[in-house]
Amino acid sequence: MRLQSEQIFPPNYYGVKVKKIKARVNYFAKSLDIKFSVGNKVEKLIEMVSRKAEG
Numbered sequence: 718m719r720l721q722s723e724q725i726f727p728p729n730y731y732g733v734k735v736k737k738i739k740a741r742v743n744y745f746a747k748s749l750d751i752k753f754s755v756g757n758k759v760e761k762l763i764e765m766v767s768r769k770a771e772g
Contacts, residue, residue, distance in 0.1 A: 746755060
């Protein structure tokens with residue numbers, strides 16, 4: 718018997734949801750004209766955090 722969650726949600730359900738959320742965030746950022754500056758800051762922040770996590 719298969720898992721019921723697979724019947725309710727197709728395998729790519731969460732991938733599609735993430736894509737929709739990303740598209741919405743990108744659209745919102747574009748409308749405020751802050752996409753690149755915020756994106757760069759977030760990327761640097763993630764790099765710093767991941768480096769600290771690694772050691």
